[in-house]
Amino acid sequence: MGPHIVVLAKMVPDPEGPPSSFEVKTAEKRVVARGIPPVINPFDENALEAAIRIKERLGGTITLLSAGKNLSRAVILKAVASGADASVLLEDDSLDQALLDSRKTAALLAAALRTLDPFDLVLCGRQASDTNAGVVGLGVAELLGLPAVTLAQRVEVSDGKVVVERVLSDGYEVVECPLPALVTVSGEIGDLRYPSLQAIRAAKELPQRVLRPDDLGVDLPPSWVETVSLEPPRRERRCRLVEADSPAEAGEKLALLLREERVI
Amino acid sequence: MGGANGKVAVIAEMEEVGRPSRITLELLGLGRRLASPRGEVWAVVLGSGVKEACGELASRGADRVFYLDHPSLSPYNPEAWTRVLKPFLRERGEGVVLAGHTPLGQDLLPRLAFSLEAGVVTDCVGVRADEEGLLFTKPVYGGNALAGVRVTTPLALATVRSRVGEALPPTHTGEEPVPLPLDPPGETRVLVRERHRLEAAECPLEEARVVVSGGRGMGGEEGFEVLRELARTLGGAVGASRPPVDSGWAPTTCQVGITGKVVAPDLYIAVAISGSSQHLSGMADSGKIVAVNRDPEAYIFQVSDYGVVGDWREVLPAFLTKVRELVSE
Known part of the structure; x- marks a missing residue:
């Protein structure tokens, strides 16, 4: 029998949206996305793709687990249709990005995972595009006592273990550990496939469970980090534009300027 | 605290x-x-x-x-x-x-x-x-x-x-x-089996002192040849924004940005890159930033120290020739 893989998928405002669609509310210390749709965090999509590739080779089942407030059913449906078999939504108004830190989120997800059918592998993205932290996956592993490997560009399951190519700055290393395990997935693994319309239609019939935090009987631990300010980034510099009669001359003058300023 | x-x-x-x-x-x-x-x-x-x-x-x-x-x-x-x-x-x-x-x-x-x-x-x-x-x-x-x-x-x-x-x-x-006192290290569940290094020429991006990156405006793989030549001359590495990676003109390992590699070289040369937040947050801490872009309104100029408004096809060859001359002196 193939492995049961759980993919943790966070819903975020589309990180590819133009900067103008992210309104930074300094006083409220929150970012409000305007006019861009929610999407599954791109690295979590990579994790789902990794899971689907394993299932293609070995069979088994994939459960998508998402936690949050007002989860878009259309977004979940599309993700499930790419190749999952079931979805579990941990949903509540209290599951607001601004109220949860990585510690609380990891505690919630670990508790939700405990309620699922026994799993062999948990996959999630290396970090979420909104909080940009990369902490929750490892936290879940720690809380559940699972071995964990981060930054996977390739994930294979065989003989009761998971073998991972882990991205390094100058290449990669091959790391393995016994199942059950948790692996965080990097973008190198490749984009999530698009589901066919037929698959989307069929996915509507797949089992979906909605949980509330109260169902989990978990006491949320206190936060250990606190966001005290939120501002738009300040990146502006004063640009010296090179003026010249032709683009070629501008290229030459740029080189001379960089030398003069000891940049090259 | x-x-x-x-x-x-x-x-x-x-x-x-x-x-x-x-x-x-x-x-x-x-x-x-x-x-x-x-x-x-x-x-x-x-x-x-x-x-x-x-x-x-x-x-x-x-x-x-x-x-x-x-x-x-x-x-x-x-x-x-x-x-x-x-x-x-x-x-x-x-x-x-x-x-x-x-x-x-x-x-x-x-x-x-x-x-x-x-x-x-x-x-x-x-x-x-x-x-x-x-x-x-x-x-x-x-x-x-x-x-x-x-x-x-x-x-x-x-x-x-x-x-x-x-x-x-x-x-x-x-x-x-x-x-430090050494407890017997003992068995670990996680085992590191082997390590593969990419050739230095391929993309040692994070450690590079100079990064030359191309964007959507490079128009294809051939454009990246010119960037590689420039990077070689300056002893640097080649990067890319997301569109060229999505189009397959540059390998994924080259992608600079918050979802790719975060770099902060002494010199970052952004060629035909407009400057999305995604990309900027992966390189905005670079020492000096140079932008070459056809569009004078491109946001990248606002975050750069030096800029040339022009088509890279015309600007870069002359730039490269002059840089070669200067660095060989």
């Missing part, structure tokens, strides 16, 4: 046997700044053949150096490292632990955070001490916002990007390094 008392511990990484990496030296410099005047900076170095590095760590800002030289700690194994560091840091109990925002730091510090029940902040682009303790700043929402974060536990952990700290010149040699 985390880190308030000037105690700093830097997790050292080696570039090669016995030589601390650039980010490690930067963190020692940053540690000095955060610790002064009454605090103390510790460096902790684990691995094989690491004792040789202790002298340099001490001369670059560490008041005390703790090391553990053991083959089971090299290459980095998360479980072996956690096993050694957890009791050590638990005993320290307070202050801040700094590591580079590298594949090692990103993996190690969240694990330590959960096993020590201490707060962690990753991908910091700033750390400063004030009357309330330490304030960490980090990009969120794909670089569209910058968050100021405080840690509420007595011990705080943080991974920090390149160039946030400044390496100190070698000065005194500090105290003798202190070996």
Whole structure:
């Protein structure tokens, strides 16, 4: 029998949206996305793709687990249709990005995972595009006592273990550990496939469970980090534009300027 | 609050046997700044053949150096490292632990955070001490916002990007390094089997002093040949924004941005890149930024130090020729 893989998928405002669609509310210390749709965090999509590739080779089942407030059913449906078999939504108004830190989120997800059918592998993205932290996956592993490997560009399951190519700055290393395990997935693994319309239609019939935090009987631990300010980034510099009669001359003058300023 | 008392511990990484990496030296410099005047900076170095590095760590800002030289700690194994560091840091109990925002730091510090029940902040682009303790700043929402974060536990952990700290010149040699007590390393569930290095020419992006990147306007793979030639001439590496990677003109490993590689070279040359937040937050901390773009309105010019408005096809060949002439002088 193939492995049961759980993919943790966070819903975020589309990180590819133009900067103008992210309104930074300094006083409220929150970012409000305007006019861009929610999407599954791109690295979590990579994790789902990794899971689907394993299932293609070995069979088994994939459960998508998402936690949050007002989860878009259309977004979940599309993700499930790419190749999952079931979805579990941990949903509540209290599951607001601004109220949860990585510690609380990891505690919630670990508790939700405990309620699922026994799993062999948990996959999630290396970090979420909104909080940009990369902490929750490892936290879940720690809380559940699972071995964990981060930054996977390739994930294979065989003989009761998971073998991972882990991205390094100058290449990669091959790391393995016994199942059950948790692996965080990097973008190198490749984009999530698009589901066919037929698959989307069929996915509507797949089992979906909605949980509330109260169902989990978990006491949320206190936060250990606190966001005290939120501002738009300040990146502006004063640009010296090179003026010249032709683009070629501008290229030459740029080189001379960089030398003069000891940049090259 | 985390880190308030000037105690700093830097997790050292080696570039090669016995030589601390650039980010490690930067963190020692940053540690000095955060610790002064009454605090103390510790460096902790684990691995094989690491004792040789202790002298340099001490001369670059560490008041005390703790090391553990053991083959089971090299290459980095998360479980072996956690096993050694957890009791050590638990005993320290307070202050801040700094590591580079590298594949090692990103993996190690969240694990330590959960096993020590201490707060962690990753991908910091700033750390400063004030009357309330330490304030960490980090990009969120794909670089569209910058968050100021405080840690509420007595011990705080943080991974920090390149160039946030400044390496100190070698000065005194500090105290003798202190070996950490070695518990039998024992079995780990996670095993590192082998390591594959990419050819240096392919993309040592994060360490490169010069990065030449191309964007959508490169128009195809051929354009990247010119960038490679320029990077070679300047002793640098080639990067790309997301569109060329999506189009298959450049390998994924070259992608610079918050979802790709985060770089901060001395010189970043952005060719035909318009400047999305996603890309900017992966390179905005570079020393000097040069932009070449056809569109005078391109946002990239607002975040650059030098710019040429023009088609790279016409600008770059002349630029390359002149650069070659200048660097061979």
